[in-house]
Amino acid sequence: MPYVNIKVTGGAEAPTPAQKAELIRGATELLVRVLNKNPATTVVVIEEIPMDNWGTGGETVTARRKAQSA
Template sequence: MPYVNIKVTGGSEAPSKEQKAKLIKGVTDLLADVLHKNPATTVVTIDEVDMDNWGIGGETVTERRKRS
């Protein structure tokens, strides 16, 4: 019955369809392994957040990526 929300950067860094399927499978398996949660009712949602809308260290990821 767990609910999991995963936020990652989108745009040019967005995960592929296959990578999203792997995240969903992986986190569902993890909850079954560690907490014996029933995979049938484990819900996962993935949010792809624009790099202008994600901040760390007081600046947007867009700015941060320019320097690296």
């Protein structure tokens, strides 16, 4: 009965519905394969975080993307 929470950047980088379905299938299969967990009770929750709200290196992703494309 594992619980998996996946946080990714949203907005322009948000996963499509098909990609979300693939993440849920893949994460569930991983828990089944590695730990023999029951897929029926494996919960996966995907959260999409706006690029202004995600930071690494002390900067928002918004700022990093701008710097990369400059």
